[in-house]
Amino acid sequence: MITLSVLAVVAICFITEIIPLAITSMGGAIALGLLGVIPEKMIFSGLSNSTVVLFAGMFVIGAALFHTGMAQLIGEKVVRMAGKSETGLMFGVMAITIIMSSVLSNTGTAASLIPVVTGICAAAHLKGSRFMMPMAIAANAGGTLTMVGTPPNIIVTGALSNAHLPTFGFFEFAFAGIPLCIATVLFTLTIGKRLLPNHDIDTSAEVEQEVSEVSGNKTKQIISLLILIGVVIVMIFSKTLHVSLTTAAVIGALICVLTGCMTEKQAYASIDWVTIFLFAGMMPIATALDKSGAGKLIADTVVGSLGASPNPLIVCAAMYLLSNILTQFMNNTATAALLAPLGISMAQSLHADPKAVLVSIAIAASAAFATPVATPPNTLVLGPGQYSFNDYLKIGIPLCIVGFVVMMIVIPIVWPFFPGK
Numbered sequence: 001m002i003t004l005s006v007l008a009v010v011a012i013c014f015i016t017e018i019i020p021l022a023i024t025s026m027g028g029a030i031a032l033g034l035l036g037v038i039p040e041k042m043i044f045s046g047l048s049n050s051t052v053v054l055f056a057g058m059f060v061i062g063a064a065l066f067h068t069g070m071a072q073l074i075g076e077k078v079v080r081m082a083g084k085s086e087t088g089l090m091f092g093v094m095a096i097t098i099i100m101s102s103v104l105s106n107t108g109t110a111a112s113l114i115p116v117v118t119g120i121c122a123a124a125h126l127k128g129s130r131f132m133m134p135m136a137i138a139a140n141a142g143g144t145l146t147m148v149g150t151p152p153n154i155i156v157t158g159a160l161s162n163a164h165l166p167t168f169g170f171f172e173f174a175f176a177g178i179p180l181c182i183a184t185v186l187f188t189l190t191i192g193k194r195l196l197p198n199h200d201i202d203t204s205a206e207v208e209q210e211v212s213e214v215s216g217n218k219t220k221q222i223i224s225l226l227i228l229i230g231v232v233i234v235m236i237f238s239k240t241l242h243v244s245l246t247t248a249a250v251i252g253a254l255i256c257v258l259t260g261c262m263t264e265k266q267a268y269a270s271i272d273w274v275t276i277f278l279f280a281g282m283m284p285i286a287t288a289l290d291k292s293g294a295g296k297l298i299a300d301t302v303v304g305s306l307g308a309s310p311n312p313l314i315v316c317a318a319m320y321l322l323s324n325i326l327t328q329f330m331n332n333t334a335t336a337a338l339l340a341p342l343g344i345s346m347a348q349s350l351h352a353d354p355k356a357v358l359v360s361i362a363i364a365a366s367a368a369f370a371t372p373v374a375t376p377p378n379t380l381v382l383g384p385g386q387y388s389f390n391d392y393l394k395i396g397i398p399l400c401i402v403g404f405v406v407m408m409i410v411i412p413i414v415w416p417f418f419p420g421k
Contacts, residue, residue, distance in 0.1 A: 025281030057249030063270030075119030
């Protein structure tokens with residue numbers, strides 16, 4: 001109850017923004033520590049989390065593309081090929097992001113595309129705030145296409161394996177992922193465009209000054225691009241190479257400085273500390289939700305309200321909504337890990353195939369668009385897009401509803417509750 005109370009206060013502060021987001025996030029973690037919900041050593045543990053370190057590394061690599069002028073060069077070439085139409089460029093950005101995030105981590109995809117998207121916006125004289133969020137949305141949706149695109153897919157597959165049940169195939173999630181991607185792109189390019197923020201990003205003048213300082217050195221431009229490509233390739237084959245995404249990003253950031261693409265001082269300045277502290281603060285809060293039993297309390301309350309023998313479609317809908325809502329403030333991996341065993345037991349009690357319920361849980365945990373802390377791609381674009389918490393709510397809530405409706409139509413068709421009957 002203490003954890004839920006702290007989370008409620010954090011949510012109110014996020015929505016009203018009476019306190020800066022990063023301070024709210026860290027304040028929530030500190031409050032849970034002082035109240036004895038989590039040990040004191042866990043309060044700041046998020047700062048050493050591998051995802052936070054990944055963010056920092058990719059911020060530096062992205063900045064290197066700006067300092068050398070390569071991001072602007074790429075942007076100009078894309079604009080020459082695709083034109084300056086906002087809708088056309090937005091579709092292109094979302095399509096590329098979906099394709100990349102289906103095979104590469106959606107976090108890595110979002111991180112590597114931020115400088116490219118900013119370069120495109122600068123070249124087309126369009127506002128970056130109009131493109132960063134669609135890119136994050138596409139990264140979240142694209143991750144649902146394969147087993148490795150996003151952690152929740154792996155979690156629910158592992159849950160089936162642990163229960164000695166038939167598991168998902170590598171591309172099986174695409175039956176849900178493709179309709180989700182189509183729906184999110186269509187919505188974003190039509191109704192969603194009206195809900196996107198339309199403010200200027202204040203870094204353009206700084207970027208131009210930084211580019212002039214390095215005189216657009218062609219060698220350094222090529223080096224910065226090769227570093228980004230190299231990091232992306234290592235991320236794609238991370239399991240084969242036994243190199244984590246975080247290690248790849250940090251090595252890439254170090255090479256950026258060692259090769260002179262940017263100075264050490266510029267590397268430190270390029271890290272968006274609001275994003276770092278926001279995400280780092282939410283990690284202990286998410287852990288508290290899990291370890292204190294607050295998350296399970298919410299789940300048990302929802303499940304208990306369904307009755308003894310609910311309709312399987314009602315179970316799917318309830319688990320989807322529960323997973324989606326929890327993920328807005330709780331790590332999506334933790335959400336999937338919490339709900340997957342519960343989903344299996346509920347399906348088995350109805351003598352139904354658990355795959356439909358588990359797909360609902362996994363997709364909902366990835367299709368969480370309504371807050372900047374719901375998924376790493378959402379968090380990554382917070383600083384570069386200079387978004388407020390409410391910017392996410394305006395387009396994120398309708399998108400979550402669209403995802404829910406589409407999945408409740410698709411999932412029972414692809415994964416019938418009672419196959420063979």
